[in-house]
Each structure stands twice: as C-alpha cells, then as structure tokens.
Amino acid sequence: MAKAILYDTTKCTACRACQVACKGWNELPAEVTTNRGTYENPADLSPTTWLKMKFREIEPGGKVRWLFTRRSCMHCTDAGCVKVCPSKALYHHELGFVAYNKDLCTGCGYCIEACPFDVPRSDRNLLTGIAKMDKCTLCTTPGLDRIAEGWEPACVKTCPTNALQYDDRDKLVAEGRKRVDSLRDAGWANANLYGENELGGLHVMYVLDDHPSVYELPVNPQISAATVAWQDAIQPLGWAVGGLTVLGLGLNYMVARANINREKEKKDVAGS
C-alpha cells in the first residue's frame, strides 16, 4: 500500500515549522544566510536543506496574492533520478517513496541533471569531482527512519495547520479531490490536485487553488529525452554490441585456429 504526503497550499501559513522540523530530525545544520528582503529563507535547497518553503507574490487583477509552495523531493513513481543512478543508491521504497542509501552514492550527479523538479543537491569539488548527493528521503534515512517506526514524517508531524498530511496514497487522493471540489465551489475555477497523475503519480501531492504554472510548478513534468535515450536505448544496445563482439571473437578464434591448423597439417603432409 503506497503512502504519500498531501500538501494543501490553501491551508499553509508558511510558518516554516516543517523546514525547521526537517533540519532537526535529520540532524542538518542551519545555514548562514543574508537578508534578501523576503521571509523566504534560505534562498535555495542545499545538501543541508532538504525542504524549504517558496514564497511568491503575484498581482492578478491588481489584487496582491502571497503564494506558498513546498520545495522538496516529490517522490515520483517514474523517477528520473532512480532511472539514472548507476549504483542504485537511489531506489524505490516499498511504500513508493524515492529512498536513498547515501553510502552507495558515487557523486556522479546524474540524478541532479535528471530530476524534473530540480531537487537533488550536492557540494562538489570541481577538480577531483568528489561529491555526495543529498535530498529528502521522506524520513526513511537509515538510522533516522520514522516511517519504519510507523510515525509520520517530521514535517507532517510538526505542521500546525494540517496543511501537511501523511496517509495511504489512495485516501489522500480522495481527500485532495474533495478539497479541490470545495475550492471550485468557492470560486477557484482552476483548483487542481497536482501530482495525482504526474510522472506515474507523485508521492507528494499538492492541493492548488490555481494552475500549477502560477505556483511555478512544472506543468506536465517528464523524464528528459536524454535520460530515455541513454537508459532505454544506448545502454541495452551497448551491452548487446559488447556481448556480440566477445561472442564473435571467441567464435573467430575457434574457427580460425581449426582452419589454420588444418592448412598447416596439409602442408606438412605435402612436404614430408
């Protein structure tokens, strides 16, 4: 039974308690930041910031709206990062999340390039290439696994307005749809449940009162063409070409040796 997080933007006050709880539970140090003239802080996700609230101001029809969005791993079913990870450090948890075994990370950074939501982060030594990726594991990090204990993720646990819920994914889809319906009844014609079907179904879904683009979420996110061409075409082709080459060379060796020995014997017989 897949589990999920449901994030309701319309209930979120952007108190950022989830950000703090995430840091606290996962033992992530705070970052020194500077005042950029916004409550949004820190400026971006980082190896030590796996969850942050994004603030956005828009003025539709001269009326200011202050929008809040969660920025963290969306735990896709069709996850580009899992697809490209060469060491299987990234893998699908039995409950559907994209879990992560950091010990196995090679630092190649392919997941960073493959993520449609621009979520994984790493500090990289540009000369040696040494790096380690970090991202939200939905509290399944070994040693800090809340899910295995049957608990909610830290961000959900701390949310004071119930904008974040953790439950069976099916239940949350039903709950999300209900919320969307009531938003539509209240006049939000573009209200939608983001993540219900995106990338095979996300395990973090958003109740939005407007089109995803208003929240700067990717509309119809896809696994990139390069990822597909690389993983589904070139890698199997490479193994096939390599295997056939080795097979062909083995065959050639046996046939050529037999033929050439026969020729030699003929010559020896003729010469004697």
Place this chain on the structure above:
Amino acid sequence: MSQEVEKYSKPTRILHWVHLVSFCILFLTGLVLFIPQLGFLAQDSVTRVIHRIGAVVFIIAPLIYIPMNWQATKRGIKEAFSWGASDIGWLKAAPRYYFSGDEKDMPPQGSMNTGQRLWWLIVLVSGAIFTITGLIMWFAKTSAPAAVLQWMVFIHDVAFILAGTMLLLHIYLGLFHPLMNEAWKAIYKGNISAEYAKKHHAKWYEEVAKSKEVKS
C-alpha cells in the same frame, strides 16, 4: 629470414602503451557505472577520481608526443583519412581471411591495413569526443545546463561503446589471432621480420625496401 624492418619507432610505441594503459583504466572505471552490482567500487567517488587521473594521462600523452614527432603525426593523420577502392576489396576479402586464412583476395596493404586504419580513425575520432565531452562534464558540471550535461553523458557513452568494443577486437587481433603472430612484436620491440612485412604490408614493405632502410 633474419632480416628485420622497423615497424614502429620508440616514441610511437611508448605513446601506444601509455595510451592503452590509460584507456584501460578509463574503460574499467567507466564500466563500473554500467554495472549496479559493482557500484560499491565507485562509492565515495573512488573510481571517479581514478577516472580523472586516467583522463589526464589520456589527454596529455598525445599532446607531448605530437610536437616531438610532428612528421609521424602528419603521416598518421593523413593515413587515417585516406580511403580508396582497395579498402572495399579488403573489407570484402577480410572475413574469409580472418576465419580461414585464405589470403588470395586480400589487396596488398600499406603500413596499416584497412582494418587497422579503421581502428586508428576510431581512436582519433573517439579520442576527440571523449576529451571534449569529458572536459565539459568535469569542469562545467556546476555551470552547464542539465540537458547539456545529460547529452554529454549520452555522447560519451556512444563513443565508449564504439571504442570499447573495437578495443576488444584490437587486443584480440594483436594477441590472440593465429595469423597475427608478429603484431605483438611490432608494437613491443618495434621490429618485424621482412617476411611478415611482405606478407601483411606488401605495399609498405616495397617502399621501405626501395628507400633501403632494411636492416640486416
């Protein structure tokens, strides 16, 4: 019978071996990323650091060789790009020759035969591709757009499949094929017997014989 001709000069042989060793290091440390079961070898970036050390040797070795052996470089590059009708004849006759030793349809060859020149061309082209895509992935990893980096990986892999499988063929022909019994000598000691040269590189041997460089 005891006559020998120089096939590869010392600098060329040194470049060959240095390049081969660095390519094998690059081959193996790269291959790790294709086999999840071997992922533990790449843990903590270990094989990726080794891959970079291999890459430095792979790129710098020819850069040292080229200015010191400018004439040989020019000749080599020219050979990689000169193709003619006899090459098609060679390709047609090659399967019979390599499987059954039947050489009657094989056109006489220069210092490198068609197959060797094909491999040499692959070495040049793939070497350039590896270097360009590799340097971008190395130094533009944090600045280039994600899509660019993804396609660099893709192209790097295509070159790897081509050059990697052809390297297997190259090693096989050099070390194991029953007819290529002096190829190893040519690139290890530098000399091959006049007899082998006549048989495998007739056109080249004639030129060498004419210029009277045949050592006895």
